[in-house]
Amino acid sequence: MVTLKDIAREAGVSVMTVSRVVNGQYSKVSEENIRKIQEIIKKRGYVPNSTARSLSSKASNIISVIVHGSGNELMRSLYNAAMVGEIVPYVQERGYFLMLHFIDKYDDITHSLRTWNARGAIFIGTFDHDVQKIQEDNMIPLVFTDSYSRVRQINNVGIDDYKGGVLAAKYFIDKGHKSFAYVGECMTSSVIQQRLKGFKETLEASGFSLSSSHILDATAIQDPARAICSFKEQVTAVFVSSDALAASIISSMRTLGRNVPEDYSIIGFDGFPMGDLLAPRLTTISQDIAKKARIAVDILFRHIQDPSSPAENIVLDVQLIERDSVRSLSK
């Protein structure tokens, strides 16, 4: 392994001079030395040792991305894959390295962050319950996503989940629907609750209702499609909390001999390209995941550069993408 010392010896200078060149502090080194040293670095294939750097400077250039869960969290939710995949290049562009963690237990968060002296962290998934503790224990810049934590001083990038529900309700009503259902994954999540709330309140404001028996938790129930098809009171409009779940429900319905949108109209959530490949093409509430990821990384680095900058809580817009999974009953 080639070290600063090796380069210094070969160049006939001290390690400090080499260190300055490696770190681009050119104003402090003579042009002649800069050239000479750069040449030797290249020739020897010198790569700075990040562990040594981190140790002596007491800060690494590691960004930890912490995804909630302990299985294959990238397949369990395409959303997670999309977020992580967007974040990686942004982090790399800035010369930082990304550690990816799937974490379930609170203690593991602090452990992972501390042991590597992470420079900052981005959280994907539901951590609302632990936000306060996480922030108290870790004095590095932290950015949450989709958080509805009541902690005020928090960096967060979310979307207008409530509006998503509103848009879905309005669209269904517009199309003449009168009876509704909602299917959510992991109903304990505030994100899922907000989408439901926007949906329900908008229905009620128009004189419709969403009975609690029509609110299904896909995590608890085995086959939501079958449940919907066997409701006593027939529903026609189903709002589903993700595109993936919507795809699965449409498929199950088909197995049961029911068709979308003829028998049931469906609106999904996320706006993944895959929704456009389904039959019928999925009408959905879309969010801009690339933008969300970019903003999360931007906020993080703003706080890394200036730890005193104020906490930012950004809420991105959502929009309805009209495709073919909702039938018009008005005509």
Place this chain on the structure above:
Amino acid sequence: MVTLKDIAREAGVSVMTVSRVVNGQYSKVSEENIRKIQEIIKKRGYVPNSTARSLSSKASNIISVIVHGSGNELMRSLYNAAMVGEIVPYVQERGYFLMLHFIDKYDDITHSLRTWNARGAIFIGTFDHDVQKIQEDNMIPLVFTDSYSRVRQINNVGIDDYKGGVLAAKYFIDKGHKSFAYVGECMTSSVIQQRLKGFKETLEASGFSLSSSHILDATAIQDPARAICSFKEQVTAVFVSSDALAASIISSMRTLGRNVPEDYSIIGFDGFPMGDLLAPRLTTISQDIAKKARIAVDILFRHIQDPSSPAENIVLDVQLIERDSVRSLSK
């Protein structure tokens, strides 16, 4: 930050004794000291500094996962997301940390590995061209996936891509098809070429042919579905190199007024659950990604524990999952 020294002072022992306890070398410490030290560690919330550990022991517990590409590689290919998502928990289980890199340029590989003193690395995607250089430059355990590099001494986990093509061809022939096409993403990849080869050679062995004009590169062409629909000689059977691409082709065909499997029969590749949600449900060649990931990690750690263990090249089986996207022409 709490250090070994702090714990040592509080316990009235040397840092070495604390270090031994932290590292579980209990046989070398008195029971009394073990208890006392563990208590203080817990009380103080001591977390070992991995950068210091790595520096002094000249080896980190970082596993680098290197995905070929520079964009959102987890969305560009669901396969990448599946592999990375499987690998993460396996690596964590072993007490290691995972760094995720998206890399395009060869030089960045060595740089990333060296700067963090990575303990090992797993490669996802096409690196065939650089395998030799990568192995020469990095003396740590390396596991490639889906490699067709001619380098002999290489750890690799792949699948029987050729057999995948054979199975697809046989199935089509079985169902009475006589004219064929192949659509691949990134035709320069050996994986894609092997699938094609198995497909083509099996067709030819049965007296059929696959003309080069019926071999489409989805990366080069804008709309493979349109191309297929406008072939002079009408084809009925299309083998596609991934489920995602198959889904997109089926959807495009529908837009063009052609249906699967009535007008065109399609076989995909990968066996993702999403294939089962499509209409028609996608017949496909499936591979066991979870197994592939587990084996890759197992091989890696076998070589970490014993660097002299022999190079392993594992080829996993594939199988055809029969669903509804292939029409039977025989009856």
Place this chain on the structure above:
DNA sequence: CTGAAAGCGCTTACAG
């Protein structure tokens, strides 16, 4: 079973 010494490869802080 315990510990003092040296060192890993850098950076920080200072002196010149």
Place this chain on the structure above:
DNA sequence: CTGAAAGCGCTTACAG
């Protein structure tokens, strides 16, 4: 513009 010294928090290797 340059460099000598100290130190980051551990582990290795040795002595007892």
